[in-house]
Amino acid sequence: MTVKVSALNKTYLQGNKRVHAVRDLFLSVEKGEFCSIVGASGCGKSTLLQLLVGNLAPDNGRIVIDDVEMTSASEEKRAEMRRQKIGFVYQRFNLVGGLTAKxxxxxxxxxxxxxxxxxxxxxxxxxxxxxxxLDHLPSQMSGGQMQRTAIARALINRPSILIADEPTGNLDKETAGEIFDLFMTLHREGQTLIMVTHDPSLAARADRMYRMDDGMLFSA
Ligand SMILES: Nc1ncnc2c1ncn2[C@@H]1O[C@H](COP(=O)(O)OP(=O)(O)OP(=O)(O)O)[C@@H](O)[C@H]1O
Ligand SMILES: [Mg+2]
Known part of the structure; x- marks a missing residue:
């Protein structure tokens, strides 16, 4: 098992209101599996991914990735996991503005x-x-080119799992299709993948599809 999540909860405080973004969530992803997650805006998808990669701390629950318990690991160990084992494609790319694609x-x-x-x-x-x-700055690239650059960055260290937040969002249908096909190719080559998407027709092509609703995850 590459990913094992159990009884995961995350709440945010918005003023004096508590938002339950991830509720008592369980998820297992096997090595080589391609798992997709769909769900309406605000249902907690990005929060779940940020928890998985250790950028956010859960209120409670457990996340194990490649035999490392992320939820009890030191910040240093989590950073090492992000460099060596987990490739993450951010919803908003997060490319460094002053650096070229390469x-x-x-x-x-x-x-x-x-x-x-x-x-x-x-x-x-x-x-x-x-x-x-490769020699262009992010400001000189289209959304699709920035997206591809972010995917290459996530893969450069040959991660055991690739986690992508809307990797085909904000792209035209053709570019989105190309990026999805690339994910399918990586999958056939054995890459473990978790992909969040708004597009149910793309999501349905994964091995396993989940639907997230109000912080909860359901098999779809
Ligand atoms: N830093 C934050 N502080 C307070 N509330 C937050 C924060 N981040 C997210 N939320 C709230 O948590 C809930 C889940 O947000 P999240 O970004 O995980 O949703 P999402 O499913 O990724 O949405 P989208 O499809 O629009 O990207 C939303 O109600 C959102 O307003
Ligand atoms: Mg999101």
Whole structure:
């Protein structure tokens, strides 16, 4: 099992109102599995992913990724997991504005104190169709190009799991289809994947599809 989540809860305080963004949530993802999550805006999808990657702390519950209990790990260990084991594609890309596409992509390797794998970098640039854009800054790229760059960055360290928040959101149908096809190819090559999407027709092509509603997760 690559991901095991049990009895996970997360609330936010909005003024004096408590918002229950993730409610008593259980989820297991096996190695090599492609799992999709759909749900209306505000139902808690991004919160769940931020919890999984250890960017947010839950109120209670347990998250184990690749045999590491994220929920009791030190901040240092969680950061190491994000560099080495978990590739994360943010809903809003989170590219570094002052760095080119190439510099953004190799950053996780450099932060992990190693030289990026040149052959893998080159393969990713081709797979993602961004070879012509490698010297461009994010401000000189389209939404789709930024999205592909963010995906390459998430994959550069060959993570055991790729977690993506709306990787096809804000893209035209054709680009969205291409990115989804790439995910399918990675999946066939054995990549474990969790993808959040608004698009039920794409989500239905995953091995397992979940629907999130008001912080709860249901098999769909
Ligand atoms: N930092 C925060 N502080 C307070 N409330 C928050 C915070 N982040 C999210 N929320 C609230 O938690 C709930 C879940 O938000 P979340 O971003 O996880 O939803 P989502 O399913 O990803 O939505 P979308 O599809 O629009 O991206 C919403 O009601 C949102 O307003
Ligand atoms: Mg979201």
């Amino acid at each position: 510099e953004n992509i190799v950053l996780p390797s450099l932060l992990d104190g190693r030289q990026p794998d040149a052959a893998w970098f080159s393969e990713l640039a081709d797979k993602l169709g961004i070879r012509e854009r």
